[in-house]
Amino acid sequence: MSxxxxxxxxxxxxxxxxxxxxxxxxxxxxVHENPACGDAIKLLVEVDDNGQVGLAFDGKxxxxxxxxxxxxxxxxxxxxxxxxxxxxxxxxxxxRGEIPSEVLDELGExxxxxxxxKYPVRVKCATLAWHALAEMLRNGFRPSGNQVG
Amino acid sequence: MDPVVATLSYxxxxxxxxxxxxxxxxxxxxxxxxxxxxxxxxxxxxxKPRQVLDAVIGYYERxxxxxxxxxxxxxxxxxxxxxxxxSAVAESIGARSPAExxxxxxxxxxxxxxxxxxxxxxxxxxxxxxxxxxxxxSNLIPWxxxxxxxxxxxxxxxxxxxxxxxxxxxxxxxTERTRIVAVTHVSNVxxxxxxxxxxxxxxxxxxxxxxxxxxxxxxxxPVDVGALDCDFLAFSGHKxxxxxxxxxxxxxxxxxxxxxxxxxxxxxxxxxxYDRAEWNVPPYKFEAGTPDIAGAIxxxxxxxxxxxxxxxxxxxxxxxxxxxxxxxxxxVEDIRVYGSSPDRGAVISFNVGSIxxxxxxxxxxxxxxxxxxxxxxxQPLMRKLGVxxxxxxxxxxxxxxxxxxxxxxxxxxxxxxxxxxx
Numbered sequence: 001m002s003x004x005x006x007x008x009x010x011x012x013x014x015x016x017x018x019x020x021x022x023x024x025x026x027x028x029x030x031v032h033e034n035p036a037c038g039d040a041i042k043l044l045v046e047v048d049d050n051g052q053v054g055l056a057f058d059g060k061x062x063x064x065x066x067x068x069x070x071x072x073x074x075x076x077x078x079x080x081x082x083x084x085x086x087x088x089x090x091x092x093x094x095x096r097g098e099i100p101s102e103v104l105d106e107l108g109e110x111x112x113x114x115x116x117x118k119y120p121v122r123v124k125c126a127t128l129a130w131h132a133l134a135e136m137l138r139n140g141f142r143p144s145g146n147q148v149g
Numbered sequence: 150m151d152p153v154v155a156t157l158s159y160x161x162x163x164x165x166x167x168x169x170x171x172x173x174x175x176x177x178x179x180x181x182x183x184x185x186x187x188x189x190x191x192x193x194x195x196x197k198p199r200q201v202l203d204a205v206i207g208y209y210e211r212x213x214x215x216x217x218x219x220x221x222x223x224x225x226x227x228x229x230x231x232x233x234x235x236s237a238v239a240e241s242i243g244a245r246s247p248a249e250x251x252x253x254x255x256x257x258x259x260x261x262x263x264x265x266x267x268x269x270x271x272x273x274x275x276x277x278x279x280x281x282x283x284x285x286x287s288n289l290i291p292w293x294x295x296x297x298x299x300x301x302x303x304x305x306x307x308x309x310x311x312x313x314x315x316x317x318x319x320x321x322x323x324t325e326r327t328r329i330v331a332v333t334h335v336s337n338v339x340x341x342x343x344x345x346x347x348x349x350x351x352x353x354x355x356x357x358x359x360x361x362x363x364x365x366x367x368x369x370x371p372v373d374v375g376a377l378d379c380d381f382l383a384f385s386g387h388k389x390x391x392x393x394x395x396x397x398x399x400x401x402x403x404x405x406x407x408x409x410x411x412x413x414x415x416x417x418x419x420x421x422x423y424d425r426a427e428w429n430v431p432p433y434k435f436e437a438g439t440p441d442i443a444g445a446i447x448x449x450x451x452x453x454x455x456x457x458x459x460x461x462x463x464x465x466x467x468x469x470x471x472x473x474x475x476x477x478x479x480x481v482e483d484i485r486v487y488g489s490s491p492d493r494g495a496v497i498s499f500n501v502g503s504i505x506x507x508x509x510x511x512x513x514x515x516x517x518x519x520x521x522x523x524x525x526x527x528q529p530l531m532r533k534l535g536v537x538x539x540x541x542x543x544x545x546x547x548x549x550x551x552x553x554x555x556x557x558x559x560x561x562x563x564x565x566x567x568x569x570x571x
Contacts, residue, residue: 002179003515003566007508016570037507038524038537060537062507063570125507 006119007063010112014067019074021066024058032132034124039065041129045136052078057129064113064122069129071110081137088134095123159462165547167198167454178515187518187552192337192365192496192525192543194387197451201390204450205443216442217416217433231442234449235432238397241452242382243373249405251398251432252440256364257287259383259398260331262411262435263360264291267381270409272328274300279322279330279352281306281314282533285337286526288362292331306332306348308533312339312488319351327352330359334366338525338541339488340471340496342370349378358404364388369467369494369545371460374399386444391451395444398435405431412437463546467495470544474553481560487534495544498525501560504567506540512563513540518556 024042033040041059048054055073059066072091076084091110094103097117104111116126165171174183188196208230214223216231232247239247253259268291272278278292282305296303304322307315314332323330330352335342349359358380366372368389374382381404386395400408410417410428414437419427428434455463474497478484483502501509510522521541524531531537542556 003512004179006511007566012570036523038528038531039507040537062505063567064507119511122507122511 006115008112008115010109011063011067014070014109015063018057018059018066018070020056020077021070021073022056022058024056027058029136032128032135034061034065034128036121036124037062039125039128041065041069041132043129043132043136045133047081051080053081053084054078055133059129061128062125064116065125065128068110068113068126071108071113072129072133075107075110076133085134085137088130088137092127092130092134095126159458159466161466161547161549164458165549167200168196168547169199169202170196171547175517177517184517187548187556189542189544189548189552189556190519190521191368191545191548192388192541193521194393195368195390195545196547197390197392197447198454200454201392201447201450205392205447208443208446215439227442230446230449231440234445234452237449237452241456242367242397242399243375244399245375246402248431249374249399249402251400251405251435252445253383253396253398253435254394254441255385255387255396256362256383257291257385257396259381259396260288260360260362261291262398263329263331263381263383263400264295266408266411266435267358267404268292268295268329269298272296272299272301275326276301276328277304277324277326278302279304279306279327279357281332281343282308283312283314283336283339283341283527283530284331284333285362285364286528287364288331288333288360289529301328302326308339308341308530311490312336312341313490314341314343314348316344316347319348323351323355323357325355327355327357330357331362332359333362333364334372335363335369335494335496336488337365337496338498338527338530338539339490340493340498341488341490342366342492342494344492345379346377353378365494365496368455370464380404386448386451389448389451390454391448392441392444394441395448397448400431402431405435408434410437411435414438416440458546466546467544470548470550470553471495471497473550474542474544477553477557478560481557482564484560487536487539496541497543498539498541500536500539501564502567504563506538508567509540509560509563512566513556513559516555516559516562518559520556 027044029042031040031042039061044056046054057069093099101114104114113126116122175186177184212223212226214227216228235247235250239250309315352359360381361379363382363384367384380401382399387393417429417434417437419429485500487498506522510520523538
């Protein structure tokens, strides 16, 4: 597989111009990090009166992690919490190879991340934002975590 | 050894033939062609020469038995080989006696051993532990845990713009509450070779012991614990041609003798009752359980191997190659190298423009060039440098200028590929 297959044009386009991305310096939320590389992402999750999820992110990362976060916000925006959780589950499991990659074809532009499955280390890049969102939904949008000291 | 003779007599092609893995090729992604592997991740772990692999296999094929327990032939031979490795290690770093060499799993375990066995007995509430701003997590977290448990405080020798330590700050950082100083010899990010001797002198003037994290120094530069006069020094076998799972903690005999054990179990005791036990003497007091016998024998073979080439020759060659790599890197547009210490090891961290290091490393990997990308287990230092991550090329005595050239070619390719986005 070539570099162009891994870094598809859609991925590079989202990397160049991430959707729903803005500085969240004044938002109190945990920064989710990929411990393998130090990439970090902060999410703003809001649910409106109709139960629809609203999302914004602020992240530092590689082409794979930023584009995946960008595509995630587009896919999840306007869904219910339950729907969002189901999408996260399907995406993460498909990326890990636990379910067939064809599942990604049903997730619109995210199908462009199929090639990442061949690179186990990069799967963590692609799923960083998704794990962050899952944790926030699980904890009622509150940050959590353990630390030393 | 005379340095000039060392350079002249150094035959990198012959050295490379000792490493089976350097003969393998990798498929270039995209073209499908086979390209020779270019391994530039030596700061993470080194490759292993045939001599070490043979020693490990030889142990399992001819003398596999537990050490210090059996009186049968195999047990005797295994114990002899195991202890010969300890002696070889002691001699190679200038220890006074093999009793000063504790076998561990690696640098991390060695530092944890000191933080636990020495630290818990000697560090109290309000005391201070002095580190530097360039420590690997393995020489930071054990002290954080100790400080949290004891109510002690961590202090840090600051780094300057060029990636060297601000040694002028030491005098004010060493206080009457400082209990121990723990510093890295060579930075695994910046490549800086620290003047640990000066730090040790300053600390000893106040009777404060010093631990040296030598994970990145022992494999690359001649290290003599006697000349340094350090109290503890920890390093890993796997970064110096030995297998993973074996490491060394050097400790001055008098300090080791006074220390409590680290873990309890077999081997570390002299006599045991149901309610109490007497400890064995160092180093056995700190080696509970069956050790990594094959690993230790492999480490002995690695020490012999490096000694035959000669650490001064290795240092000279790597110094030349690093200088060459730095010069070639400077030709790359938008390159930023982190750390410019005049006295430096073969570690080069860099970024290319705003391309994420993961993406740089991915493109290099597609050409068969292995470099590291990430925070290199030094997140506080990364924050200090104002980056989330860097790419890192770390050289060894079996790398060549030609490999450097090909890697630069791949870097140019990465720059070209991401020109449109980053």
